[in-house]
Amino acid sequence: MKKLITGLTAVMFIMAFWAATQADAAEYNGAKKCKACHIKQFKSWEQTKMAKSFEQLKPGVSADAKKKANLDPAKDYTTDANCLKCHTTGYGKPGGFKSIADTPDLANVQCESCHGPGSEYNKLMKENKEFKTADAKKAGLIIPSEDEKGCLSCHGGDSPFTEKVDAKYKFDFKDRLKKSHEHFPMKYTH
Ligand code: HEC
Ligand code: HEC
Ligand code: HEC
Ligand code: HEC
Numbered sequence: 001m002k003k004l005i006t007g008l009t010a011v012m013f014i015m016a017f018w019a020a021t022q023a024d025a026a027e028y029n030g031a032k033k034c035k036a037c038h039i040k041q042f043k044s045w046e047q048t049k050m051a052k053s054f055e056q057l058k059p060g061v062s063a064d065a066k067k068k069a070n071l072d073p074a075k076d077y078t079t080d081a082n083c084l085k086c087h088t089t090g091y092g093k094p095g096g097f098k099s100i101a102d103t104p105d106l107a108n109v110q111c112e113s114c115h116g117p118g119s120e121y122n123k124l125m126k127e128n129k130e131f132k133t134a135d136a137k138k139a140g141l142i143i144p145s146e147d148e149k150g151c152l153s154c155h156g157g158d159s160p161f162t163e164k165v166d167a168k169y170k171f172d173f174k175d176r177l178k179k180s181h182e183h184f185p186m187k188y189t190h
Contacts, residue, residue: 059073
């Protein structure tokens with residue numbers, strides 16, 4: 001009996017380790033991959049400012065907002081690591097944005113900024129349409145409404161556009177979830 005329990009513990013440990021490394025190994029693939037299967041969400045997201053957030057780093061764009069935040073409106077911020085970490089997808093992480101020349105498809109705030117790097121759950125969704133959400137989460141999928149911290153990594157204190165420049169600014173999590181993109185009923189029960 002003791003042997004069996006030790007054996008089971010070992011198997012569970014290996015499985016947990018495997019799940020952890022699987023999510024850790026996940027890389028950013030870009031919104032084009034998701035678009036192939038989630039065209040409705042893609043089209044809705046495309047209408048948001050997130051889909052153009054890289055533009056904000058160009059000289060002359062949103063000059064008044066930049067002045068208010070003590071940024072230089074004439075400066076080109078498109079290579080500034082400090083801005084890129086929030087205005088691109090997966091900056092500095094495996095498979096993530098490097099530069100506009102090397103990784104143009106990862107500019108802007110895309111699906112994986114909220115849903116997590118997709119290389120592993122993309123495979124799962126491709127192979128098994130009726131997958132369980134728990135399995136997708138093990139493969140790195142984030143259900144954004146479960147994690148406000150994920151949003152606050154960009155919408156929080158390090159952003160130049162918070163209550164520091166606008167006293168009335170507030171990140172309203174519930175309202176923002178609604179505005180992430182339009183939501184559509186799913187076909188399968190996950
Ligand atoms: C910690 C993340 C973060 C960093 C770092 C960051 N931004 Fe942003 N930026 C945001 C978020 C989030 C918004 C949108 C604000 C909102 O809607 O909550 C934003 C909005 C903007 C806007 C639009 C503001 C408006 O009112 O229209 C500009 C311009 C901008 N950022 C430029 C920059 C520049 C230039 C840098 C680098 C100096 C930078 N940002 C660094 C997160 C960040
Ligand atoms: C990688 C950084 C990053 C993360 C993570 C992030 N955002 Fe954002 N978000 C931004 C930036 C930058 C903008 C501003 C885009 C602009 O004004 O150009 C923005 C804008 C938005 C907008 C406004 C869109 C519009 O058209 O007005 C909504 C809504 C939003 N984010 C919701 C969320 C929610 C909800 C989460 C968490 C689930 C989240 N964001 C996580 C960076 C991020
Ligand atoms: C600003 C954060 C954010 C971004 C960016 C985002 N999503 Fe979502 N997504 C959500 C939220 C919030 C939900 C609802 C699930 C929950 O968290 O409760 C969701 C749900 C979904 C669902 C489930 C069905 C549905 O319509 O609700 C799919 C599929 C999906 N997203 C795909 C995408 C794709 C594809 C992209 C990029 C084109 C994307 N998402 C970008 C926040 C985001
Ligand atoms: C090969 C097709 C395919 C690709 C690629 C794909 N998905 Fe999916 N995804 C699916 C299918 C199928 C479902 C289940 C849909 C249903 O039940 O109607 C799903 C479900 C989801 C859900 C809901 C999960 C749940 O259990 O609530 C989210 C969120 C999601 N996908 C996000 C993404 C994102 C983000 C990307 C890109 C990084 C992506 N998907 C890439 C096919 C795909």
